[in-house]
Amino acid sequence: KKRYNITLLPGDGIGPEVISIAKNVLQQAGSLEGLEFSFQEMPVGGAALDLVGVPLPEDTISAAKESDAILLGAIGGYKWDKNEKHLKPETGLLQLRAGLKVFANLRPATVLPQLVDASTLKREVAEGVDLMVVRELTGGIYFGVPRGIKTNENGEEVGFNTEVYAAHEIDRIARVAFETARKRRGKLCSVDKANVLDASILWRRRVTALAAEYPDVELSHMYVDNAAMQLVRDPKQFDTIVTNNIFGDILSDEASMITGSIGMLPSASLSDSGPGLFEPIHGSAPDIAGQDKANPLATILSAAMLLKYGLGEEKAAKRIEDAVLGALNKGFRTGDIYSAGTKLVGCKEMGEEVLKSV
Amino acid sequence: KKRYNITLLPGDGIGPEVISIAKNVLQQAGSLEGLEFSFQEMPVGGAALDLVGVPLPEDTISAAKESDAILLGAIGGYKWDKNEKHLKPETGLLQLRAGLKVFANLRPATVLPQLVDASTLKREVAEGVDLMVVRELTGGIYFGVPRGIKTNENGEEVGFNTEVYAAHEIDRIARVAFETARKRRGKLCSVDKANVLDASILWRRRVTALAAEYPDVELSHMYVDNAAMQLVRDPKQFDTIVTNNIFGDILSDEASMITGSIGMLPSASLSDSGPGLFEPIHGSAPDIAGQDKANPLATILSAAMLLKYGLGEEKAAKRIEDAVLGALNKGFRTGDIYSAGTKLVGCKEMGEEVLKSV
């Protein structure tokens, strides 16, 4: 039997509910493929702030680093919104990403035939959307220095951040993107703002240079403002998108909303060699936390990404993906994806339905 | 008779076609309200590069500064895409904005009842959208220093830019936004990334402090990634949005595409005291340039904004707005907004139809 150590980071809001379900699904799919998991649950975000006063405790990051993969629920909530920066739940997430060096964030946005009506886009525009945003996750303006708020010569406050990319940071995320595109439909669109930003000029130059090594991938470039438009106009034109941290934050959220089902979308954050971090792209939804209303499918599908991208266990991953489709095909829907003629269920019941189909 | 000096900057691509039409409409609407215009046409962007080797000639910026308002067509094109940064058409536009100190960019995104089907969003989502993006235009990462591409200690290239806002820059754009919201439906949403960026923390703090002076305006805050989602999910929730230069670039383009008719959307860029700059938000569309296919309505409506926001001539502005609605109500459509049952016309014919209704 193969054994894996998994760190579970339930976090805040609906995090604990969806993690406990995804854990069961992961265990079940694994055991059917001869895999054994040992789980360790650790605090992060607001939960960690309440418990020990920091958003990413030492114990949590070291457990995460020593494990084979990390499954995260969600972090943040109104309660900590006014905290100072270093005491915000979000800061814990950024520290976790940096600590794990997970520079490559894969965010699929897929419109399932069963859920095409959940999109606010017209059926013919939304139908068949299947794209992947490859977002740089540990660099750029999120982490660049100098940064801060200072008082200038005139006694006036000035807030500043640095967008910065070194060649090797661009190259390594571009390689992940080229390889991702190669395994998909072979089309890569690099998004930047090279008509204005120097960091984007270097970005475009490096990505263009690498293209020679991937002759089977068709590379194009697009300005970020145009990309934000094209995602609305014709999302089907995209296969794989690669972009920097902040543009990726914005565009991947936009793309996810275009599918109409952000309660369905997983993500993977990968490093060069250490364990990967897997999490749903939705937030902690404090307004519905603890009410058995959350959609657990994004976290369940994140567990599938954990198996596939984190452990290389494609068969077990496929079991989970198929089980999710099975539950949807039987008509089960949580509130966020409900439509007339389907069966409305809570978080737990949806989890049980998936478990049955694994 | 009141006299105004208007600088016309046709620019590149479809710019000259749409400017020549908007000029006629402006003249007609003005003369019916007792206004006399004298027009001076100057080169900018690629046209200026071809003519004198720089994207913003001295003569152009000084003529613009001395005039009462500036009407710009569009700039840019494949031809100059590989130019070095200081020789890009876009650089001319940025220099023009900086030179005129037009820090406040107003970008309305409205779904006209006549054009609701042009949107890729479902009718019930798109219908009635009427929002205004107030974008900071002369600061932030577009202009911040230090910036550039340098070689670091390891001999590796590094590209960098600085996102920077001083308190007074935030305050002045926020005031424009509060006043804009006050004249609209009284709702202002400030968009930032205060959970990550220091510049956004200062932004949020200043905007919040100013709210006390505008008790009639309801202020909310939203993270930029969420805003990109909410524009797709439910664009009607927005009245006025205020944000920084780069987020405004992205979100205003996304908002414009949500209306489905970017060929219809004007913009105004205003300074504290000098002349304003008015331009359609669409680009230079080199692929259809010179083919009488462009939609002139965005530039015509920019001329209306010029009258209203630039010269305070609301009556003449109203004449133009009504004339545009008149032409649409008669069923005339350029290719970009054409739908079955309407009359397809070219750029010139659309211009003549508007002119008849002024």
Ligand SMILES: CC(C)[C@H](C(=O)O)[C@@H](O)C(=O)O
């Ligand atoms: C919570 C926040 C810091 C985070 C980000 O901006 O990266 C989130 O929006 C995301 O996309 O995972």
Ligand SMILES: CC(C)[C@H](C(=O)O)[C@@H](O)C(=O)O
């Ligand atoms: C052409 C480009 C420099 C410009 C910008 O980024 O501001 C354009 O996208 C716009 O929004 O007016």
